[in-house]
Amino acid sequence: MPWPGTFSKKVNKYPAMDLSKLGEFGLISRFQSRLKFRSSQVIQGIGDDCAVLSLNNGNYQVLTTDALVENVHFNLKTHTPEQLGWKTLAVNISDIAAMGGQPKFAVISIGIPKSFSVEFLDRFYKGLNQASQKYKVALVGGDTVASPKHLFINLALLGETIKKKVFTRSGARPGDKIFVTGTLGDSALGLRILETPGKKWKGPEALGKKLTQRHLKPEPRVAEAAWLAKSKYKVTSMVDISDGLTQDLGHILKASRAGAELWESAIPISKALAKYSLINGLPALDWALGGGEDYELLFTLRSRGVTNLDTESITKVDQPVTQIGVITARKGVRLISKTGRSTVLRRPMGFNHFKGKA
Amino acid sequence: MPWPGTFSKKVNKYPAMDLSKLGEFGLISRFQSRLKFRSSQVIQGIGDDCAVLSLNNGNYQVLTTDALVENVHFNLKTHTPEQLGWKTLAVNISDIAAMGGQPKFAVISIGIPKSFSVEFLDRFYKGLNQASQKYKVALVGGDTVASPKHLFINLALLGETIKKKVFTRSGARPGDKIFVTGTLGDSALGLRILETPGKKWKGPEALGKKLTQRHLKPEPRVAEAAWLAKSKYKVTSMVDISDGLTQDLGHILKASRAGAELWESAIPISKALAKYSLINGLPALDWALGGGEDYELLFTLRSRGVTNLDTESITKVDQPVTQIGVITARKGVRLISKTGRSTVLRRPMGFNHFKGKA
Secondary structure, eight states: OOOOSOOGGGTTTSOOOOHHHHHHHHHHHHHHHHOOOOOTTEEEOSSSSSEEEOOOTTEEEEEEEEEEEBTTTBOTTTOOHHHHHHHHHHHHHHHHHTTTOEEEEEEEEEEEOTTOOHHHHHHHHHHHHHHHHHTTOEEEEEEEEEOSSSOEEEEEEEEEEEGGGOOOSSOOOTTOEEEEESOSSHHHHHHHHHHOTTSOOOSOHHHHHHHHHHHHSOOOOHHHHHHHHHSSSOEEEEEEOSSOHHHHHHHHHHHHTOEEEEEGGGSOOOHHHHHHHHHTTOOHHHHHHHOOOOOOEEEEEOSTTOOOHHHHHHHHHSSOEEEEEEEESSOSEEEEOTTSOEEEEOSOOSEETTTEEO | OOOOSOOGGGTTTSOOOOHHHHHHHHHHHHHHHHOOOOOTTEEEOSSSSSEEEOOOTTEEEEEEEEEEEBTTTBOTTTOOHHHHHHHHHHHHHHHHHTTTOEEEEEEEEEEEOTTOOHHHHHHHHHHHHHHHHHTTOEEEEEEEEEOSSSOEEEEEEEEEEEGGGOOOSSOOOTTOEEEEESOSSHHHHHHHHHHOTTSOOOSOHHHHHHHHHHHHSOOOOHHHHHHHHHSSSOEEEEEEOSSOHHHHHHHHHHHHTOEEEEEGGGSOOOHHHHHHHHHTTOOHHHHHHHOOOOOOEEEEEOSTTOOOHHHHHHHHHSSOEEEEEEEESSOSEEEEOTTSOEEEEOSOOSEETTTEEO
């Protein structure tokens, strides 16, 4: 969908929201009317002490939560309110997808500084609603509070998985093939572009736009996970790539007590990333290995009978799926170069919330 | 349990937590080891993209979330970290209780400024763990992030109710009897005492302490709601009193499209509140009618066969339950004085997050 222009310079030009005039309950009604997706499993939605839900018998429930903090996870100079609303839901959906689950019900908390406008919130809910409709998630409750200075958002998301098809991190075994959906690194370079508006980026603007869009509007891979859950393949582990390929692979390896070999030439890099990084003298591979917020799925399959998965995935879910290596008994991650040279990745590249880029 | 002394003057004396040294994952492991309650319904707890849960077939699920923001909902001068940890869980449990539910699984997000110490967080998790053990709630995941300036906490809680025993707000009908558990107003006066350390409060210190404890360590009425769900009585509506009796009664009346008559002489006021407000020249009734954060249950019962509920509740759950009025067809809330004079309460007293005290 088309996103409105960036919000950056306007943020303080909107009339202040006059939170005290609308009040907490006025705000809640206002948001409720903006959320269009309805689920028959919602017995009682927004407007009581709790939401009341009817989940399917025989399934497992999957529950996740993610907090987004202004100037830590996002910046109102780079994200429009709509993008922020979309992303708030999308990053949680990605966690549910990584378990092989279907996202179902969300509750959202927003801490709003008094300087924010009603328009900001309306646009935030517009983006949230768009993701909610696309991924069929019912917003069933929340908490709207004042915040002294910075905007913060927390979303908790409940989903369901088939009992026998829960994809945890701990099942990878030596010999299992390692796959990723989509392409890696676009979002991280997109963020860099957004964060350096003064820098003269070389190359076609459309390419830069593609990269920034990957950062601003991630598409969680729910359909891809569902396809794998229904397929004949044995998924032995899965995570979503939020902190960067090597760091998130590290989570699987730690939980599975194994190592991995990654094939440099196989790491899927988009044309946009390849071209744009070449033109601007940046190492595309590093962005793909260490860049965060790809929201692609990283998973391992028991190797028997796994062939042509790439072709099959394109047909079934319109998304490439690429084998990028294998699980090894030997601990650690070895990166095998195009010429066959092996390098041990001493520490994962990626994002640590209290360190910044590691 | 005994709470350690107040945290107020020490908050900046602890060595800074060195978040970057522990890192996000170090913090997660640290907290995980502190959370003692285990549930056999948790298939996968902290340490994956989502928690995996196995809820009971045939029940409804109830989901709620509450955000607590420093200097909006709490103040580190008045709350110890343990109290804050307890309260974070307790206020959400209260919402589940108000639906007639059993709290089960929680996910917590914390936004931590860099100036906070590891000790602060350890003590916060200690209080959280105490509530978790007492109310049998499994902490199954969360998100630990940096915050630029203020501490914020968000907890989302999933519980279960028997399908036929979900207590919403909308079922009250004229003639239904209105009840509350426990006593009202203690927490609000307790907060006032905490917020005015310089003021010379008259009367026994032990009384003041009782009132402040009601504010600092609320006890959600889970057992009381469970007793009512199992009883022969027909609960027609229920809320927990977080914003004050008249405001929360307003929620029931709005959802049920009814009015109410409240009996001034029946409003349950603790001995501590009665004495302390008398000594200090404050109107006890106003605190009971308008004060927030009681975390008592307010509910209505179909009147037939309801007698001696007070005696019965003391026997069954060791908590008074008091009839304070009746639901009326005539809209609005009328307060009937001891002399029988009727006053219309024009607007609810209570807390509006964007207005302060109304």
